[in-house]
Amino acid sequence: MIDTQSKNSIIQIFRVYKKYGGKHALTDVTLDIPKNDSLLISGPSGAGKTTLLKLLYLAEKVSAGQVLVDGMNLARISRKRIPFLRRKLGIIFQDYKLIPTKTVFDNVAIVLEAMGTKRRLIQKKVKSVLRTVGMEERINSFPPILSGGEQQRVAVARAVVGDPIIILADEPTGSLDSDSANIIIELLKKFHTRGTTLVIATHDKELLNKIGGRIVHLKQGCLQPSA
Amino acid sequence: MIDTQSKNSIIQIFRVYKKYGGKHALTDVTLDIPKNDSLLISGPSGAGKTTLLKLLYLAEKVSAGQVLVDGMNLARISRKRIPFLRRKLGIIFQDYKLIPTKTVFDNVAIVLEAMGTKRRLIQKKVKSVLRTVGMEERINSFPPILSGGEQQRVAVARAVVGDPIIILADEPTGSLDSDSANIIIELLKKFHTRGTTLVIATHDKELLNKIGGRIVHLKQGCLQPSA
Amino acid sequence: MILHYKRAIQDILDHKFLNAVTIITIAISILIVSAFALFFVNASDIISSWQKGVRIMAYLRPNIPHADIGALKLKIQDFYGVQNVKFISKEEGLQMLKDQMKRQPSLFVDLKENPLPDAFAIRMIPTSKNREKIEGLTTRLEALPEINDVEYGHRWLARFTNIFNLFKLTGFALGGLFSVAAVFIVANTIRLVLYTRREELEIMRLVGAADSFIKAPFYIEGIIQGALGGTIGLAVLFVTFLIVSSNVQQSFALDFFTVRFLSIKVYGTIIFCSTCVGWLGCYLSLKQFLKS
């Protein structure tokens, strides 16, 4: 049914509800994201932006409704196939989720290791992506001693190192000054031109303006009619 | 020597250097913050803003130089007196530093408990401050399930609940949409008018403009001559 | 104080898993130590009951007047290490010998008169039952003019006493080792739990909590964990003991001794120690994690 809506869709969200205990975090959300789209989800604090992204990478399950990502119905996907789904995604988490006991290099490399990339290629790729985000000097540091912005840049590097077909970015420039933010924005744009689909949750107006793309508004879990 | 510079200073930073291992995080920083000042520290990612604040609440020690806070020389303060220093400060940490296993209420209340406030007063004060930041509904939630912005608001609540004489705010609105940010800005302003000294590290231009006050720029650990 | 107590309770509820792990670890440690203590106490009991069999026979010269025997008995009674003295007349002696050798009755058929002397059977107090003490007493007995000859059990009984002492010694050593091991394990676990929570400790310090304020609930928790763990460990042991001992006593028909559980005093001591260990583990670990 939803499959037929659009052959070009890479993400389809259909009448999705999400409840946490008694709290409604998402109410009747329907979204169709075509391949190579750039979708910006804005909305105030607690609107459900992060929750919506979590549904896409299966950190949370929908309470009702359907989610399809790259042809996979997330309600029916088996436990074993979840890593397979996640390797298609590059996720920038709002709280970075870096492993504190691993170096910056290892934090980024783990994505490639999990995909089974060759050791030598990993070295090359990780170094190159860290150079892009301006973190090549801190390659052997551990995340807890990095500044907030530095941690965020490592998180971005990890998200893009595996050449994902979809990037889910939750507030990717929240801790960055505008110069650093611009570097990240350029990076995301570069991936977009290469064909990657972008889904970005943010309340940063600067980011909304700069990155370009379709903007949807969430408010208290409901998708607002686009103004 | 530095004492005589200004009788009205509440924070004096004199020729301070901070090295992390081999890395210079702060170089020859001198700053004089009068009572009831509102100081904004801006600068790019990794400039040393957080480090500067850490020196003020003694999470880090200076490598060289002197820091005085409310008449206390932080180089000479005894271990036992550190809590005494910190109770004068209200600190909003960049990474919030909420205790994940305690409820929002307990996270905020702990400041008052540590000061020895009466149980009934604690109830009243905590509820009131949580109402101000718009988190009264989540009073019994645990931080990990809160959204980024919600966590930040709790962190702000905890910083101000003890009526500190100085507020050290590290990126206090980084995770907030502009409406929520305005609430926090109003709150900080209210404290400022009551006589609290504000020291705010941020790269958010909106915040810099809205909150008003003296702005200093940090760049690679050096204080830039004010433009 | 009430505040800290409340905070401790709250904290236990907030960290059910960590507290459960600590309490289980303490309980198991106590179980190991006290199970061994129980085993050891009962084994000692049994061996002691055999050891009671060790007695010294002092044979009298013939024709000691009956009147002197009472005085002699009192005299021996006063010797160091003597628990009690029993007079065995030659008639009783012969009867006992006949009972003992009833398989060879032919041995006694030809006897015209009782060849045995009168004797004293002397039991020693248990603590004096080592070879040296027994031989010391023997020498003193032999020095008495009325005593003709002294015999003390079989050689193996003397050796047995040494082995019993060795058993006791290794038992105590092992008990000590187990106790130390238990303390280590518990301390280790508490360190691990506090390591898990070190960020929380750090946050509390950063918002201005004094070290004593941070530590107080942990101490209370440590004490509660220790007491609870100790009680659970002993309770498990007691139930196991009841089940096992009733089966054992049935199937082995050990009517001659009763397996006993630890005394209330030992019980109390163990729980007290376990409480101390809980407290101490917290103390040492907190010291480490609140250092810098």
Add this chain to the structure above:
Amino acid sequence: MILHYKRAIQDILDHKFLNAVTIITIAISILIVSAFALFFVNASDIISSWQKGVRIMAYLRPNIPHADIGALKLKIQDFYGVQNVKFISKEEGLQMLKDQMKRQPSLFVDLKENPLPDAFAIRMIPTSKNREKIEGLTTRLEALPEINDVEYGHRWLARFTNIFNLFKLTGFALGGLFSVAAVFIVANTIRLVLYTRREELEIMRLVGAADSFIKAPFYIEGIIQGALGGTIGLAVLFVTFLIVSSNVQQSFALDFFTVRFLSIKVYGTIIFCSTCVGWLGCYLSLKQFLKS
């Protein structure tokens, strides 16, 4: 595989504290279990050496021709539970009795001829030394026409055998209890360590790592920890044993038996088990923390 191995090594280096805690816990647990095993093995040895003293005396009817005795001996030798049979002629028997009762030589003065019968001294194989088996054998012996009478040690020896078996049983039970306790403690500690690292596990899953990829280094670590912990525990035990046993053997002059350490086989088994425990602890804990 090499990748996982490298990751495991890296991981151990990254988490020195947690690994140290786990290894120490395993070492202590192994120490407890093997110390008890050592104690038990040696205590059993000693008791066994006494138990060897238990023998059955079968007294022959008078006037059995000397020629038949060889055949009879062979026959008894074949009985179930018999270890060896020794013929004791009546002359030897009398001499032994005299030696035994040298304190009452008067008893033998009046003897005109040797009143004792010929006899067989029968030792049983150790596993058959319980009261039922002994009595079974006794009955079979009594049924032989050549045998007049059968006597088996003193009553206490039979009782002693029962107690020895009880000792063995409780020893095994206690050993089992200790092993289970050790497994619990180790599993508990590993759970705690993984609990500390659950966020890390979660992050790895979120960035697309398969469960097997996440688990592999932990398993390798578990095995390394188990093997290392076991080895350290046994090494500590061995050193302690060397120190203690040399002192004990001196001060107790126990020349009649030598304290022995665990055999290589037991040693190997313990390390193998400890490795398994390390692995199993990881397996179960990982299952829990990777569940949802």
